Amino acid sequence: MEPIDKLVEEKRINRTLSREQVVALLDAPDRGTIAGFRAYVFLLVLLDTGIRLEEALTFRVHDVYWQEQVIQIYGKGRTERVVPFSETLALRLREYQEMRGEQEHDIFFVxxxxxxxxxxxxxxxxxxxxxxxxxxxxxxxxxxxxxxxxRNYLMNGGDIVSLMSIMGHKTLEMVKLYAEMYQPHISVQHTKYSPVNSILND
Incomplete structure (x- = not known):
C-alpha cells in the first residue's frame, strides 16, 4: 500500500452572510411577540458568540456571568469553556430573561x-x-x-488563537480554514502591508 498516495479530502469553503443580510435576518422575527423576541435574541447569540446550536440550546440561566460578560459553555465531550459576549447582547439577554420569568427548567431558552x-x-x-x-x-x-x-471576528481584527478558544476548536486546522475563507480581506491586508509597495513607495 506504500506506493498509493493518501486521499486528500476536499475542503469546502462555506458561504457567510453579508452585513446587509445579517441586518435583514435580524429584522425578520416579530419582536412584538415573546416568541419573536426570543428568536431575535437567539440569532444574536449565534452571531455574537459563534457557539454551536447544541451549545446555545443547552446553556442555563446560571451559566451566564453578567459581571464578567461570559457564558460557561459545555461543548463536545462535555468540555467546558467560557465564551465572551458583547454589551449589546447583554442588554437583549436581560430583556429576554425578564420576559422568560421563572420556569421549571433552568435552560435559558424555553x-x-x-x-x-x-x-x-x-x-x-x-x-x-x-x-x-x-x-x-x-x-x-x-x-x-x-x-x-x-469571518467578522477576523475581519474586525481578532486573532486566530483567541478565535479557536471562543469557538471550542482543539486544533488550528479549522480556524485556518476560516482564515482561508476570507481571501478578499487577505487581499486588502496584502495591499496595506506589501513589502514591495512599502519599499518602492518610500
Missing part, C-alpha cells in the same frame, strides 16, 4: 410551555427567517451564522 427548545424547531425557524428576509446565495443555518461570526 418555549411557551417552559420546556427547552427542540433542535429541529430552531433549525427550521432560522431557515424560514432566511426566506422571509429574502436572503439569496447562502443557506441560512446555524452553521452559516457560526461561520459569519468567525
Amino acid at each position: 418555549n411557551a410551555e417552559g420546556q427547552p427548545l427542540k433542535r429541529r424547531y430552531v433549525q427550521e425557524q432560522i431557515s424560514d427567517y432566511g426566506k422571509l428576509a429574502n436572503i439569496k446565495g447562502v443557506r441560512v443555518s446555524c452553521h452559516s451564522l457560526r461561520y459569519t461570526f468567525a
Whole structure:
C-alpha cells in the first residue's frame, strides 16, 4: 500500500452572510411577540458568540456571568469553556430573561410551555427567517451564522488563537480554514502591508 498516495479530502469553503443580510435576518422575527423576541435574541447569540446550536440550546440561566460578560459553555465531550459576549447582547439577554420569568427548567431558552427548545424547531425557524428576509446565495443555518461570526471576528481584527478558544476548536486546522475563507480581506491586508509597495513607495 506504500506506493498509493493518501486521499486528500476536499475542503469546502462555506458561504457567510453579508452585513446587509445579517441586518435583514435580524429584522425578520416579530419582536412584538415573546416568541419573536426570543428568536431575535437567539440569532444574536449565534452571531455574537459563534457557539454551536447544541451549545446555545443547552446553556442555563446560571451559566451566564453578567459581571464578567461570559457564558460557561459545555461543548463536545462535555468540555467546558467560557465564551465572551458583547454589551449589546447583554442588554437583549436581560430583556429576554425578564420576559422568560421563572420556569421549571433552568435552560435559558424555553418555549411557551417552559420546556427547552427542540433542535429541529430552531433549525427550521432560522431557515424560514432566511426566506422571509429574502436572503439569496447562502443557506441560512446555524452553521452559516457560526461561520459569519468567525469571518467578522477576523475581519474586525481578532486573532486566530483567541478565535479557536471562543469557538471550542482543539486544533488550528479549522480556524485556518476560516482564515482561508476570507481571501478578499487577505487581499486588502496584502495591499496595506506589501513589502514591495512599502519599499518602492518610500
